[in-house]
Amino acid sequence: MATKKDYYEILGVTRSASKDEIKGAYRTLAMKFHPDKNKDAGAEDRFKEISEAYAVLSDDTKRQTYDQYGHAGFDQRYSQEDIFRNANFEDIFRDFGFSFGGGSGSPFDDLFSSAVFGGSQRGRGNRGRGADLRYDVQITLEEAAKGVEKELNYKHNKKCEHCKGSGAEPGSKVTTCSTCKGHGQVQSVKNMGAFGSFRSITTCPACAGNGEKPEKECKECRGSGSQIITEKLEVAIPAGVDTNSQLRLGGLGERGPSASGDLYVFIHVKEHAFFKREDDDIYLETPISFSQAALGAEIEVPTLSGKANLKIPAGTQTHTLLRMKGEGMPRVHGGGKGDQFVRVIIRTPTNLSEKQKKHLSDLGDTPKKGMFEGMFR
């Protein structure tokens, strides 16, 4: 497969572009390449490309995932269908009066229902896919650094044992659903006046997308074909994750008539008492004594993996940031580790003996010319 172009590049915006800039860029390009307007070969592909880029960059969560993981990581987490789910093209096209569906035979209708969605929004292919589930998991910074197994109380629906998922009481006859006439989906058409009509297709509520209904419903699951159960689920959280990292467990979402949705585990990393994280680097403050700073020393400081020695060079000033290479967070992508930065804070000595005071006083005299000397006349 050819390498995918960068979404920002496709829309011609910078990585820090605001939502309005992104919308504006997409609008301009869509005007140019919309198949209603542009009949050139390649315009349709270009239109699909910019639409995909817009679908991702106009959605905060998707944009963040793309920024963090790039195409490869993003595609692992989102299917083509996920990309376009919830994307709002309607208001953009309404603005310039293009058709956006409605069985008018417009190319846009085709693009969005078959080409872009890979055809799965139509027909029986995607009928009755179960909903995606979300679980939020809180972990400590140490757990994020090492990776951790977490047990979820995983509440989901499972095939009903009694009817084997058919929803029919064993032995009862099955008939075609009268609401959807066996299609499993029902259509509703929203009239948008001058802008055409917008058609939405939803799963048939009467048969839950099955297209058929039993004469007698299963008494265990009341015809749903599934039962809600709670079970324990072990999830392996990889080292290096941060708040907003998501794990996608394919097929572990709600069970649907034809396929199950996915389970998304959202990670939240707790604030740490003394480690502060910035991307893959860790920041820490540590007090040192005046003499350690003046003479140099080797001290022990905590790290995410335990502790390590830190060398303080002679003559270190207070608030100096010292770097400990490779003691930061593991990188989820690309391998290696960030660094730990230690800010040393010099403690001014108190309760000095007469002798110590004398020593310090001598020290204070050393630079005979003070730096403000010239200011006092």
Ligand SMILES: [Zn+2]
């Ligand atoms: Zn049942």
Ligand SMILES: [Zn+2]
């Ligand atoms: Zn039906």
